[in-house]
Amino acid sequence: MPIDSPAIRWLDDHLLLLDQRHLPLRTEWLAIHDAAGAAGAIRDMAVRGAPAIGITAAYGLALEALGLGRRASLETLRPALETLAASRPTAVNLFWALERLQRLGADLEGEALGRRLAREAESIHQDDQAANLRLGELGAALLPHDARVYTHCNTGALATGGHGTALGIIRSAWRGGHLREVIAGETRPWLQGARLTTWELMQENIPVTLVADSAAGMLMAAGRVDAVVVGADRIAANGDTANKIGTYGLAVLARHHGLPFIVAAPDSTLDPAMTDGGGIVIEERAADEVRRVGGQPLAPEQCPVYNPAFDVTPAALITAIVTESGVVHSPDAASVAEHLSRLNRRS
Numbered sequence: 360m361p362i363d364s365p366a367i368r369w370l371d372d373h374l375l376l377l378d379q380r381h382l383p384l385r386t387e388w389l390a391i392h393d394a395a396g397a398a399g400a401i402r403d404m405a406v407r408g409a410p411a412i413g414i415t416a417a418y419g420l421a422l423e424a425l426g427l428g429r430r431a432s433l434e435t436l437r438p439a440l441e442t443l444a445a446s447r448p449t450a451v452n453l454f455w456a457l458e459r460l461q462r463l464g465a466d467l468e469g470e471a472l473g474r475r476l477a478r479e480a481e482s483i484h485q486d487d488q489a490a491n492l493r494l495g496e497l498g499a500a501l502l503p504h505d506a507r508v509y510t511h512c513n514t515g516a517l518a519t520g521g522h523g524t525a526l527g528i529i530r531s532a533w534r535g536g537h538l539r540e541v542i543a544g545e546t547r548p549w550l551q552g553a554r555l556t557t558w559e560l561m562q563e564n565i566p567v568t569l570v571a572d573s574a575a576g577m578l579m580a581a582g583r584v585d586a587v588v589v590g591a592d593r594i595a596a597n598g599d600t601a602n603k604i605g606t607y608g609l610a611v612l613a614r615h616h617g618l619p620f621i622v623a624a625p626d627s628t629l630d631p632a633m634t635d636g637g638g639i640v641i642e643e644r645a646a647d648e649v650r651r652v653g654g655q656p657l658a659p660e661q662c663p664v665y666n667p668a669f670d671v672t673p674a675a676l677i678t679a680i681v682t683e684s685g686v687v688h689s690p691d692a693a694s695v696a697e698h699l700s701r702l703n704r705r706s
């Protein structure tokens with residue numbers, strides 16, 4: 360089945376990425392020819408969102424192997440693997456995708472290795488889209504009728520192989536006729552909500568209202584939110600969830616106001632090796648992301664800044680984790696282990 364992916368296009372000898380740094384003002388495509396190009400695009404956020412990062416890393420490694428031709432082997436690919444693995448630390452999908460490719464490549468060399476890795480990268484891409492469609496349906500069934508859903512960051516087609524995770528649930532709920540409105544937090548400092556989520560939803564005429572992040576509590580207190588739905592960058596074995604900075608605060612607010620707080624992610628975002636959220640590496644990004652907006656200075660040039668890109672929401676604040684293979688209600692170490700063992704029995 361050909362992949363209908365709005366932001367990542369595979370063209371057999373190179374990759375095209377819809378450059379998210381310029382949206383919604385300009386639609387520009389970035390051509391990627393090797394692993395260094397893919398790593399740079401991930402690091403500089405031309406492509407972003409945990410599943411999209413994993414897909415791009417997989418294509419980047421495949422391109423490197425294709426470029427090495429007869430010299431391709433896991434050994435000659437080692438520097439490329441290291442460059443890709445160093446691009447961003449928090450989203451586990453990146454490491455998951457690279458491991459999946461390495462396992463496959465263990466018995467292959469040369470041109471056959473390049474071709475095999477490219478096919479596997481396409482499978483990862485396609486599987487992610489299918490996973491999102493499935494988890495979208497499962498998650499939509501959890502929402503109250505005529506729901507007003509608050510979401511954070513961008514978790515849509517731009518951040519995944521297509522359809523989206525949290526935004527996949529929102530899309531599915533809209534198509535099923537039981538969504539009234541999306542409230543998108545702008546998601547300072549990179550403004551994924553303001554720039555990307557609104558852009559995606561408005562293209563499909565899904566009603567969206569953009570709010571400053573700091574409006575979330577007031578909206579919940581006023582009874583204008585029925586559920587909070589977010590994505591994830593890494594889910595630990597006990598259900599603790601790393602996601603875009605600000606997610607933790609939303610979970611605390613949702614609990615205070617008695618609202619469901621739903622995390623949506625493909626199974627590839629689960630990290631069984633991470634016992635709890637305390638071990639997750641939180642990426643810190645450049646000070647100018649906070650000091651400036653759209654390149655324009657906002658704060659004094661030399662003002663010290665702390666810019667963590669993610670936070671960890673404790674499992675106890677999460678109502679449900681939705682993946683393509685099921686819903687984990689009130690996640691904890693036991694229920695996540697049960698979910699993982701069902702996955703292992705299937706594979």
Ligand SMILES: CSC[C@@H](O)[C@@H](O)C(=O)COP(=O)(O)O
Nearest residue numbers: 407408409514518524590591603
């Ligand atoms: C389906 S995307 C899930 C997460 O990756 C998303 O919520 C998020 O935090 C993205 O962060 P970003 O820094 O934009 O890559």
